Amino acid sequence: MKRERTEVLVVGGGPAGLAAAEAAAGAGRSVMLLDDNPRLGGQLWRADVRDAQSPHGREVDGRRRRLAAAGVVVRMATTVIDAEAPTRLWAHCADELLHLHADRVVLASGARELLLPFPGWTRPGVFGVGGLQALVKAGLDVDGRRVVVAGTGPLLLAVASALRRKGAKIVHVLEQTSRARLARFGLGLWRTPSKLTQGLSLMLRGGALPLRAGAWPCEAHGDPTLRRVTVTDARGSTSTIECDLLACGFGLVPQTRLARLLSCEVDDGVVVDALQRTSVPNVFAAGELCGIGGHEKALVEGQIAGLAAAGQLRSARALAGSRRRALAFARRLARDFALRDALRRLVTDDTIVCRCEDVPWSHVRDHTDARHTKLTTRCGMGPCQGRVCQPALAYLLGHGPDRPRPPLRPVPLGVLAELRTTIEGTAR
Amino acid sequence: MTLDCDVVVVGAGIVGAACALRLAERGEAVVVVDRASPAGGATAAGMGHIVVMDGSEAQLDLTVSSRALWREHVGSMPDAVEYDPCGTLWIATDEEELATAEVKREVLRARGVEADLLTAAAVAEAEPGLCGGLAGGLRVPGDAVVYQPGATRWLLQRAVQAGAQLRPPVAVERVGDGRVALRDGTTLRARHVVVAAGGQTAALLETRALDDAIRPRKGHLAITSRAPGTCRHQLVELGYGRSAHGHAAESVAFNLQPRRTGQVLVGSSRQYGATDASVEPGVLGRMLRRAVALMPALAHLLIVRTWAGFRPATSDGLPLVGPLPHDPTVVLAAGHEGLGITTSMGTAALVEAIIHGAPSSVALAPFAPARAMAGGVGA
Amino acid sequence: MPDHICIRVDGVEHRVGAGTSVAAALWNAGVRAFRVSPSGAPRAPACGMGTCFECRVTIDGRPDTLSCQTPCREGMEVRTAHEA
Structure with missing residues (x-):
């Protein structure tokens, strides 16, 4: 077990974490930044391995250079697995267990996609929306492939156009929200003048993509790899279309497991005050894990959290206006892309809900709490530790999250065996 | 006074489940109550071993007889029990x-x-x-392992098939004199109350003499x-x-x-x-x-x-199985430490013998709760 | 950094672009059963970002390694459910 000390520890290397690390380092603090991905940028700024000159790639490169110049220690492929105290975390990197002791911790663990179960969603060829984009940026070839992009949120159009640039034939973009709500969202974009919304606004108006609002996939067919998707809408009409890939994601959910392990108060996301302070002293949170709102919210929150963690409260408070505007955008996102009830009825008795353990809907639908569901059905007992089924069941059945337990991610036994307490008096 | 049933079993862990099944099959009207879903306490938290242990003569008696009882069920266990005769x-x-x-x-x-x-x-x-x-x-x-939450649910299902009633989760407040007071305000009356509530057992009793026993x-x-x-x-x-x-x-x-x-x-x-x-x-x-x-x-x-x-x-590594000296309506079946899965079957046989005054192949005396009471019997 | 590197997938050599993740390389190579689920169904990546664990394979002898979080390295040995 290797022990390291830093003043500010930032967990997550997406926009929020990058901004927090830069702000804290700029205020003269020693900073360490961790991320479990192999590359910086998080999901929103994921670099394209085949295009070093992509805008996101350049953005992240610039920030990486600034962090290096400021002396920030960046550790990639490093995952927090347990906590001895809120500012003493254990992390796993390659075959090493690290004990990281900080004065302040900034959580910036982002969001993951909400994947909802429907018949056939486990077939090879069915991905999340951000999921397919991430794989394509990591080199997955979609040239000439017929792709259906489905689910909800501004990500659909952004991903569909990115896939098309890679040669994919976009068969349909299916947005579950109604045309009226989509129009309302599009009209609201003028209030948030930024690169993100300009792009979205162009896409929404441009109509160059085969966008269909108020429609969603209800079954994926194949043998067993995906071949066709059945699409339905509010009127109940259905049609089946041939495709090679289905990218289907129903929005994002905050990644709150580490925050919950540290006993931070969480409702829809980690609860923070105007200075991004959580309910636990010396623990800050910024970005999507505090509530879904996109990269501009993440950046300003990250900056505030980094400054506040460095003790620069006046500078942090000066960003309150930007934060308010970003939060207003987040509220419009939540309102205009709220999931319709029909999506709760896509599952059939034999639809797999827990992908790790192959637990079907018929086994879980009558259970009222997550722990009992686990013990009775094995739902959530696999290596993903409920990351996929738990938010799905929260949506389908209203289950609250189970208490996170170490290790926060599966870790080789030989690494976990290196756990040793470091706090005087509790060492056994 | 009319009774609600013959026996109330307090605790739907593996020991309570085995007792409920044994008594229901014997024709008793059994009601099972627990503050949580079945197998929610020590049962789920532990391992699933069915092993012979020789920490003492009495432990050996109980584990050998229990293992034999488990093995009688091998042919009839559903997959969910995950019985594995791995030794x-x-x-x-x-x-x-x-x-x-x-x-x-x-x-x-x-x-x-x-x-x-x-x-x-x-x-x-x-x-x-x-x-x-x-x-x-x-x-x-001859040793084996089971998935103990699955085993518990299977025992309870069979108990219910044999006529036992499993109440929805409700906290138990107090046990004594043939009564079980529930937090929802109801009181169940029975000829016997089997308390198989593990570490919570002593707190449910009227006597404080067992507070340090488990x-x-x-x-x-x-x-x-x-x-x-x-x-x-x-x-x-x-x-x-x-x-x-x-x-x-x-x-x-x-x-x-x-x-x-x-x-x-x-x-x-x-x-x-x-x-x-x-x-x-x-x-x-x-x-x-x-x-x-x-x-x-x-x-x-x-x-x-x-x-x-x-x-x-318990301090001697043996469960407390037997009637309370001052209140024979209350029969304890608790304190199994890490051997509850193995000894649930044997414990149920002891409880049956005690309630029916029948002979037991395993000596009862080493398990009598009186041995663990502060200040001696009846204090 | 070279443009291409070679990895072995279930004993067969594949040339992949430098920086490609193992998950992307396997999909491009036609692998559709990265793992087999407990009931015997083939599974392939879904989330692409280390959440769903569907893309786990054996890499250089390490079982249950997330292929979507692992960049290809020269000479890497990957075993999928096909070989397991």
Whole structure:
């Protein structure tokens, strides 16, 4: 077990974490930044391995250079697995267990996609929306492939156009929200003048993509790899279309497991005050894990959290206006892309809900709490530790999250065996 | 006064479930109550071993008879019980432990329990993932493991089929004089009340004389992802006895169980004095270091989950099974420490014998609650 | 950094672009059963970002390694459910 000390520890290397690390380092603090991905940028700024000159790639490169110049220690492929105290975390990197002791911790663990179960969603060829984009940026070839992009949120159009640039034939973009709500969202974009919304606004108006609002996939067919998707809408009409890939994601959910392990108060996301302070002293949170709102919210929150963690409260408070505007955008996102009830009825008795353990809907639908569901059905007992089924069941059945337990991610036994307490008096 | 039923069983863990089944099959009208869903307490938190243990004569009596009762059910168990007749392989790390193994073999054989001494080479062949340099081992082929929440639910389902009633979760406030007061305001009246509430048992009784009789003994466990074939037997180091039967404040011992899923359940630790069920990294680390020292093949397997729970431990390592001296309507079936899964069946047989005044193949006296009462009987 | 590197997938050599993740390389190579679920169904990546664990394979002898979080390295040995 290797022990390291830093003043500010930032967990997550997406926009929020990058901004927090830069702000804290700029205020003269020693900073360490961790991320479990192999590359910086998080999901929103994921670099394209085949295009070093992509805008996101350049953005992240610039920030990486600034962090290096400021002396920030960046550790990639490093995952927090347990906590001895809120500012003493254990992390796993390659075959090493690290004990990281900080004065302040900034959580910036982002969001993951909400994947909802429907018949056939486990077939090879069915991905999340951000999921397919991430794989394509990591080199997955979609040239000439017929792709259906489905689910909800501004990500659909952004991903569909990115896939098309890679040669994919976009068969349909299916947005579950109604045309009226989509129009309302599009009209609201003028209030948030930024690169993100300009792009979205162009896409929404441009109509160059085969966008269909108020429609969603209800079954994926194949043998067993995906071949066709059945699409339905509010009127109940259905049609089946041939495709090679289905990218289907129903929005994002905050990644709150580490925050919950540290006993931070969480409702829809980690609860923070105007200075991004959580309910636990010396623990800050910024970005999507505090509530879904996109990269501009993440950046300003990250900056505030980094400054506040460095003790620069006046500078942090000066960003309150930007934060308010970003939060207003987040509220419009939540309102205009709220999931319709029909999506709760896509599952059939034999639809797999827990992908790790192959637990079907018929086994879980009558259970009222997550722990009992686990013990009775094995739902959530696999290596993903409920990351996929738990938010799905929260949506389908209203289950609250189970208490996170170490290790926060599966870790080789030989690494976990290196756990040793470091706090005087509790060492056994 | 009209009775609601013949017997109320307080506790829907494995011991309560086995008692409910045994009594319902005997024709008693049984009601089972628990504050939580079945198998929600120590049952779910532990391992699923069905093993013969020789910590004392009485423990040997109870585990041998219980294991035989489990084996009677083998043909009728559904898949969900995950009964695996994998046997136990006791590992001797040195010559001293091998001598212990030899003694253990004689003790078991005297009870008709099959047990074979293995050379170091035979141990390595039986379990290729173990480390080298071991002295040998003792294989007890009749031992088994189950998935204990599945086993508990199966026992309860059969009890219900035999006429027992399982109440929805409701907290029990007080037990005594043929009554069970529930938090929802109802009181159940019965000829007997079987209290199988593990570590919560003493708090439900009117007497305070048993308050220190069952102490929580914390244990940690970890489970790997699926890796079929990693271990083929339940593996226990012979030094385990020092951990299980000793009274050290904290100890760890090597104990693995293969699960039917191909996962490996990794134990074990024992702590007195801990009150909070959170996983303690220091204890977990020690326990895993012991595991990987004896089985290096575990090092690359992913640990997907860890947890901790409390065994209901008595000072002599034997459960409290029998009527309260001052209130024979109350029959205790609690304090099984880490052997509740194994001894649930035998405990149910003892409870049946006690309630019906019938002869028991296992002597009742060593389990009588009176032995554990502060200030002597009836205080 | 070279443009291409070679990895072995279930014993067969594949040339992949430098920086490609193992998950992307396997999909491009036609692998559709990265792992087999407990009931025997083939599974392939879904989340692409280390959440769903569907893309786990054995890499250089390490079981249950997330292929979507692992960049290809020269000479890497990957075993999928096909070989397991």
